[in-house]
Amino acid sequence: MSRIFIVFKKEFKDMIRDRRTIFFMVVFPIIFLPIFIGGFPKLLSSITEKKMDEILTIAIVGGENAPELLERFRNTESMIILTDVPEADIREAIDEDNIAGAVVIHPGFSVNLKQMKPASIEAFFRSSDDMEAAKKRMASVLEAYADSILEDRYRQLNLNSDNFKPLDIAYNNIASTKEMLGKTAGGFLPYIFIIYCFLGAMYPALDLGAGEKERGTLETILASPATRLEILLGKFGVVTLFGMISAFMGMVGMLIGLRGNTDIPAEIQTVIMSIISFKMVVTIITLLIPVAIFFAAFLLSISIYARTFKEAQSIVGPLNVIIILPALIGLIPGIELNYLTAMIPIVNISLATKEVIAGTITPGLLTEVYLSLTALAALGILLASRWFNKEQVIFRN
Numbered sequence: 001m002s003r004i005f006i007v008f009k010k011e012f013k014d015m016i017r018d019r020r021t022i023f024f025m026v027v028f029p030i031i032f033l034p035i036f037i038g039g040f041p042k043l044l045s046s047i048t049e050k051k052m053d054e055i056l057t058i059a060i061v062g063g064e065n066a067p068e069l070l071e072r073f074r075n076t077e078s079m080i081i082l083t084d085v086p087e088a089d090i091r092e093a094i095d096e097d098n099i100a101g102a103v104v105i106h107p108g109f110s111v112n113l114k115q116m117k118p119a120s121i122e123a124f125f126r127s128s129d130d131m132e133a134a135k136k137r138m139a140s141v142l143e144a145y146a147d148s149i150l151e152d153r154y155r156q157l158n159l160n161s162d163n164f165k166p167l168d169i170a171y172n173n174i175a176s177t178k179e180m181l182g183k184t185a186g187g188f189l190p191y192i193f194i195i196y197c198f199l200g201a202m203y204p205a206l207d208l209g210a211g212e213k214e215r216g217t218l219e220t221i222l223a224s225p226a227t228r229l230e231i232l233l234g235k236f237g238v239v240t241l242f243g244m245i246s247a248f249m250g251m252v253g254m255l256i257g258l259r260g261n262t263d264i265p266a267e268i269q270t271v272i273m274s275i276i277s278f279k280m281v282v283t284i285i286t287l288l289i290p291v292a293i294f295f296a297a298f299l300l301s302i303s304i305y306a307r308t309f310k311e312a313q314s315i316v317g318p319l320n321v322i323i324i325l326p327a328l329i330g331l332i333p334g335i336e337l338n339y340l341t342a343m344i345p346i347v348n349i350s351l352a353t354k355e356v357i358a359g360t361i362t363p364g365l366l367t368e369v370y371l372s373l374t375a376l377a378a379l380g381i382l383l384a385s386r387w388f389n390k391e392q393v394i395f396r397n
Contacts, residue, residue: 003226007234010221015204015238025200025242029249030256054078056134059085059093062105066119069105069145076141090124101125101134103142116153189254190284190353191327193247194346197288198323200246201295202316205239209303210312218394232300232388236381239296240289247288251281283356287349290373294345297380301387304394326350337361342368345376 015021057080063070074081085093090102104122112119121142125134154161212218221231299316306312326346329335337351348369355361388394 003230004233004237007221007226007231008237011204011208011235011238012241015207015242018203018207021203021207021242025203025246026249028199029196029246029253032253054133055080056100056137057082057098058134058138059083059090059099059102060105061085061087061090061102062107062109065105065107065109069142072141072145073103076137079137094124094126101138103138113149189357190350191324192254193250193284193288193353194291194323194327194349196250197243197247197292198295198320200249201239201243201292201299204242205296205299206303206306206309206312206316208235208239209300210306210309211303213306214308222394228388229385232385236293236296236300236384239300240292243292243295244285244288247292248285251284280356284353287352287356287369287373290370290377291346291349293377294373294380297377297384301384304388337365337369339365339368343372345372348372 055078058073059082060070060073061083063083070081070083073079082099085099085102087104090099090104093099094101102124104124106120106122109119109121123135123138123142125132125138127135151161153159209218212221222228224231226234302315302319303312306315323346326344327350329347329350335341335351337348337355341351342348342365352361352366352369355365
């Protein structure tokens with residue numbers, strides 16, 4: 001045991017001297033998540049407001065068929081109306097950004113309105129541009145005009161508009177705010193923690209295997225009195241620890257981002273802070289420990305197999321998808337934690353974390369998740385130890 005600790009201490013000191021590892025393990029989570037949580041919604045809101053207030057050039061074709069509608073468009077703020085664009089040139093004008101959109105009012109429009117028939121209108125826009133600002137702003141004018149016509153028809157026919165609402169439905173959501181936030185945010189947070197855990201373990205694992213091969217120091221430590229299993233466990237402990245620290249820093253970054261986001265209402269922040277309790281944090285960390293162990297064993301095996309650090313990176317890079325895809329399943333609506341999904345690695349963490357945050361986890365399912373993850377971690381250690389004992393792997397370069 002003392003030899004394992006000596007190897008662990010030696011490798012730990014080497015790792016904390018590596019600025020790149022420290023950056024990805026501590027600095028990146030602390031900086032990125034607050035910026036993402038606080039800055040991204042503000043940026044998106046700012047861009048949306050800017051696009052909706054931007055001056056748009058809209059072509060109206062056949063305005064003489066609906067003078068009142070044409071006048072509504074002309075009176076709309078931040079909108080320049082052109083009436084001299086031929087209908088045949090609309091698509092080309094939009095493609096060349098001469099206009100943002102167009103409304104075509106077909107002949108017979110006024111006649112159909114007087115006869116209380118649907119009057120035909122076409123709107124042209126390009127959905128790939130500017131968050132569909134042209135469509136939304138044209139639609140707001142058209143819908144307001146349609147509502148005014150409808151109200152006018154009710155008056156002409158001496159009808160009460162309430163008579164055309166057969167149902168008065170009141171929807172009552174009995175889920176607590178805590179449960180709703182847990183079900184929504186709970187699917188996203190495990191994804192962040194898992195990714196940070198993987199990234200935090202990746203660089204130490206690559207350096208302690210392929211990196212030592214390149215530096216020629218692996219042979220030196222193999223010549224020490226420590227057995228290969230002791231050497232592996234020492235390295236393995238460092239990689240696991242760094243993965244867990246990175247995931248924990250992700251949680252800290254998330255808390256900083258939530259506390260610093262002034263756009264979140266005070267009552268919602270109070271609920272969020274009550275959700276993120278000490279017990280919840282401890283439960284999530286205990287769920288991540290076996291996954292961090294598996295990541296460490298998995299990444300160390302690849303690192304030991306690779307001839308160089310660059311080769312190890314090229315192998316690990318595409319494998320990120322294997323980690324990301326199962327974690328994303330937790331974001332899919334309708335997929336819940338049950339006795340089947342509790343056995344699927346990575347997926348079970350995502351779903352279990354969602355249930356833990358919502359406060360709806362059952363002891364039986366949580367136990368099954370722990371057993372599944374523990375078995376995965378044990379398998380990872382077993383495979384890594386067998387890989388580390390193969391001479392053709394250790395001295396592959």
